[in-house]
Amino acid sequence: MAKTMAVNAGSSSLKFQLLEMPQEQVIAQGVIERIGMNDAIVTIKYNAKSGIVSELEQGDDKEHTSLSKNGSELKYENVLPIGDHEQAINYMLQKLTDLNIISEFKEITGVGHRVVAGGEWFNHSVVVTDSVLEKIDRLADYAPLHNPANAMGIRAFQRLLPNALSVAVFDTSFHQTMPKSNYLYPLPYQYYTRYGARKYGAHGTSHRYVSLRASELLGKPLASLKLITLHLGAGASITAVQNGKSLDTSMGFSPLAGVAMATRTGDVDPSLVYYIQERENLSNEEMLNILNKKSGLLGVSTISSDMRDLLEVEETNDHAKLAIDIFINRIVKYVGQYVAEMNGVDALVFTAGIGENSAPIRQRIIDKLSYFGVKLDPVANNKRGDEIEISTKDSNVKALLIPTNEELMIARDVEELK
Ligand code: ADP
Numbered sequence: 001m002a003k004t005m006a007v008n009a010g011s012s013s014l015k016f017q018l019l020e021m022p023q024e025q026v027i028a029q030g031v032i033e034r035i036g037m038n039d040a041i042v043t044i045k046y047n048a049k050s051g052i053v054s055e056l057e058q059g060d061d062k063e064h065t066s067l068s069k070n071g072s073e074l075k076y077e078n079v080l081p082i083g084d085h086e087q088a089i090n091y092m093l094q095k096l097t098d099l100n101i102i103s104e105f106k107e108i109t110g111v112g113h114r115v116v117a118g119g120e121w122f123n124h125s126v127v128v129t130d131s132v133l134e135k136i137d138r139l140a141d142y143a144p145l146h147n148p149a150n151a152m153g154i155r156a157f158q159r160l161l162p163n164a165l166s167v168a169v170f171d172t173s174f175h176q177t178m179p180k181s182n183y184l185y186p187l188p189y190q191y192y193t194r195y196g197a198r199k200y201g202a203h204g205t206s207h208r209y210v211s212l213r214a215s216e217l218l219g220k221p222l223a224s225l226k227l228i229t230l231h232l233g234a235g236a237s238i239t240a241v242q243n244g245k246s247l248d249t250s251m252g253f254s255p256l257a258g259v260a261m262a263t264r265t266g267d268v269d270p271s272l273v274y275y276i277q278e279r280e281n282l283s284n285e286e287m288l289n290i291l292n293k294k295s296g297l298l299g300v301s302t303i304s305s306d307m308r309d310l311l312e313v314e315e316t317n318d319h320a321k322l323a324i325d326i327f328i329n330r331i332v333k334y335v336g337q338y339v340a341e342m343n344g345v346d347a348l349v350f351t352a353g354i355g356e357n358s359a360p361i362r363q364r365i366i367d368k369l370s371y372f373g374v375k376l377d378p379v380a381n382n383k384r385g386d387e388i389e390i391s392t393k394d395s396n397v398k399a400l401l402i403p404t405n406e407e408l409m410i411a412r413d414v415e416e417l418k
Contacts, residue, residue, distance in 0.1 A: 002020075002021060002107070002109045002110075003018055003019065003020055003021070003027065003102065003107050003108050003109065004018070004019050004021045004108070004109065004110040004111070004112065004411045004414045004415065005017070005018050005019075005108050005110070005111045005112070005157075005164075005411075006019065006112050006114075006406075006407035006408075006410035006411050006414075007111055007112065007113050007114065007153055007157065007410075008113075008114040008406075009085060009113065009114075009149050009150055009152060009153025009154075010146070010149050011145060011146075011148075011149040012033070012034060012035045012036055012037075013031060013032060013033045013034070013035060014031065014032045014035065014085060014088055014089065014092075014153060015029075015030070015031045016029065016030055016031070016092065017029040017407040017411075018096070018101065018102075018108070019407070019408070019411045021110070021411055021412075021414070021415050022415055024408060024411070024412075026407075027046060027047070027101060028044055028045065028046035028047075028096060028099075028101045029044075029045055029046075029407075030042070030043050030044035030045060030076075030092065031043050032082065032088040032091075032092060034082075035082050035083075035084065035085060035087075035088045036082070036083065036084065037081070037082070038081040039079050039080075039081070040079070040080060040081065040082035040088065041077070041078070041079050042076075042077065042078045042079075042080070042082075042088075042091065042092065042095065043075065043076070043077050044075070044076040044077075044092070044095055044096070044099065044101075045073055045074070045075050045076075046073070046074055046076075046099065046101050047072055047073060047074070048069070048072045048073075048074055065077070065078045066078075076095065076099060078095075084156075085149075085152050085153055085156045086156040086159060086160065088156075089153075089156050089157060089160055090160055093105050093108075093160060093161075105160070105161060106161070106163055106164075108161055108164050109163075109164055109165065109418070110164055110165040110166075110167065110411075110414035110415070110418060111157045111161060111164050111165070111166050111167070111414070112125070112167045112168075112169050112410035112411055112413055112414040113128070113150060113153055113154050113157070113166070113167065113168050113169065113410075114150065114169055114171065114205070114406065114410060115136055115146075115147065115150040115151075115154075115168045115169065115170050115171070116143040116146035116147055116150060116170075116171050116172075116202070117139040117140075117142040117143035117146065117147050117170070117171070117172055117200065118139065118168075118170030118171070118172045118173050118176075118200075119135075119139045119142060119172070119196060119200065120176070120196065121135050121139070122135075122168070122170045122172070122173050122176075123173050123176035123177070124173055125167055125168060125169040125170065125173065125410075125413035125414075125416075125417065126167065126168055126417070127165060127166065127167055127417050128154055128158070128166040128167060128168050132168060133151060133154060133155070136150065136151045136154070136168065137151055142196070142200065142253075142254070143254075150168075154166060154168065165414060165417065165418055167410075167413055167414045167417050169205055169409070169410045169413050170204065171201075171202045171203060171204050171205060172200045172201055172202060172204055173204055174201075174204030174205065174207055174208045174239075174246050175199075175200060175201030175202075175204050175207075175239070175246040175249050176246075177245035177246050177247070178199065178201070178246055178247060178248060178249065179247070182199070182247065182248045182341075183198045183199040183200075184198055184199075185197065185198065185199065185252075185253075197253065198253065199249070199251075199252045199253060199257075200251075200252070200253060200254075201237065201239070201246065201249035201250075201251045201252070202235070202237060202249075202251045202254075202255045203231045203235065203237045203239075203251070203352075204246070205406040205409045205410065206229075206231050206351060206352065206404040206406050206409075207229045207231060207237075207239040207241065207246065207249070208409060209404055209405055209406060209408065209409040210229050210231075210349045210351045210402045210404055211225075211227050211229055211241045211244060211349070212244075213387065213402045214227055214229075214347055214349045214400055214402060215227075215244070217387060217389070217400060217402070218346070218347060218398060218400075220346075222241075222243065222244030223243045223244055224243070225241075225242075225243070225244070225346050225347070226240075226241075226242050226342040226344055226345045226346050227240075227241040227242075227345070227346060227347050227348075227349055228240055228241070228335055228338050228339070228345050228347075228348050228349070229241055229349045229351065230331065230335075230348065230349065230350050230351065230355050230365075231351050231352045231355065231404065232331070232350065232351070232352050232353070232354040232355035232361070233262075233352030233353040233354060233355070234261065234262035234263070234305070234353060235255055235261055235262070235264070236250075236258070236259050236260075236261045236262075236266075236331075236352070236354070237249055237250045237251045237255070237258055237259070238250040238258065238259060238331065238334045238335065238338065239338075240338035240341055240342055242342050247338075247341060247342065248337075248338060248341055250266075250334050256291055256292060258330075258334065259327070259330040259331050259334055260295075260296045260297065260300075260323075260326050260327050260330050261296045261297070262296050262297050262298065262305040262306070262307075263292065263293050263294060263295060263296045263297070263298045263299070263305045264291065264292050264293075264295060264296050265291050265295040265296060265299070266296070266330055267330075268291070273287060273291070296323075296327075297310060297323045297324075297327060300319060300322055300323035300326055301317070301319045301320045301322070301323035302319050303317065303319065303320060304320075307324075307327075307353075307354050307358060307361065308358075310323055310324055311324070311358070311360060311361075324361075327361075328361065328364050328365055328368070331365055332365060332368045332369060335348065335365075335369060336369075339372055344372075345372065345397055346397065346398065347397060347398035347399065347400055348366070348369070348374060348397065348398070348399045348400070349399075349400045349401075349402055350362055350390075350399070350400065350401050350402070351401075351402050351403060351404040352404055355401070356401060356403050356404075359381050359382050362376075362381055362390065362399075362401070363376055363378070363381055366390075366391075366399055369397075372396075372397055373395065373396030373397050374391055374395055374396070374397040374398075374399055375391055375392045375394065375395040375396075376390060376391060376392070376395075376399065377389075377390055377391055377392045377393075377395075381401075386403065387400070387401065387402050387403065388400070388401050
């Protein structure tokens with residue numbers, strides 16, 4: 001049977017999900033972390049199947065291998081030296097075979113790769129050719145930490161699964177529909193023509209997926225809807241989606257712009273950056289590191305980048321409270337801008353780690369937006385679980401909680417290009 005793999009390759013990690021398509025059924029998922037180290041960690045989760053006992057008995061390195069069961073889900077874990085991405089993928093494919101999840105490598109007929117930067121070259125997902133790969137390499141200027149790793153993942157899979165269709169799915173492509181008046185910064189125009197200095201946005205696959213699901217849940221065509229999608233994870237971005245297209249988004253040239261995030265500043269007056277840099281005698285790299293890794297919730301709270309930690313102590317810790325207030329305030333302001341830009345909104349869609357899991361944060365955001373007629377249903381908001389409408393029946397603007405599923409979107413794109 002035809003199986004498709006959705007892949008997210010980072011510099012030292014590789015996440016994957018294996019799906020049966022077109023049934024859209026997840027067969028296995030996992031991650032290989034610490035690639036390049038002597039103690040790389042391989043984790044594969046999958047449904048109970050035959051073959052498990054023999055695997056338990058064989059265990060290639062009993063000391064570090066473990067198989068555990070949680071309901072019908074089995075988890076394979078191993079710690080071992082893994083030199084590079086190709087070795088990691090080879091090991092993972094071999095394990096999928098040993099665990100009877102696939103019977104041979106060539107059952108995987110398509111591989112979809114998340115690629116962070118697609119620049120202006122890619123406004124949709126594409127089959128990877130030599131010229132596509134070369135462009136992904138060249139776009140490394142826009143995503144120096146991500147594109148090289150994404151390209152490495154693509155090349156390794158191409159070598160190991162030469163017959164599988166290789167597809168690149170870009171984080172930025174959904175936002176290529178933004179009008180120039182929204183994506184262009186009011187800088188001297190030549191920087192746009194010379195260097196592609198503009199807003200590209202990110203999290204596009206997530207915003208695209210939740211918009212699609214929102215239109216299905218609301219029972220209205222995307223072409224008739226004004227949506228604001230709030231992807232609130234460690235990285236956070238907000239998008240105005242009009243007629244199914246990204247009209248504007250909060251991230252910018254890089255993911256550093258927009259709302260405050262776990263460790264990123266979001267929008268800051270650029271002159272302040274130079275002011276601090278000079279006084280603290282920081283190199284460009286050090287300053288960028290502070291803006292990306294030491295700011296946001298972590299920077300303000302001084303205690304944690306994780307919203308859960310801050311919510312726990314906010315009553316007694318002023319810094320934690322301030323960090324949460326700034327986080328919410330920024331989001332509320334962006335939503336207000338997008339309501340203005342679209343001249344209205346039909347639904348707000350919450351997704352990603354904080355958006356999906358934090359009822360109090362959703363509540364605080366929605367409570368501040370009552371001026372345009374969104375009313376929270378507190379009972380629905382406190383339910384755990386899947387997709388759910390969290391606004392009241394008589395709310396003029398709907399609020400939805402939709403868990404994101406970038407892997408499924410990637411697998412669908414592969415199917416479409418087959
Ligand atoms: P990313 O993919 O950007 O790394 P996620 O979408 O996985 O991030 O979101 C991770 C974040 O979600 C964590 O840093 C944490 O702050 C937040 N989070 C997860 N669960 C909860 C929860 N129950 N309450 C508040 N925040 C949560």
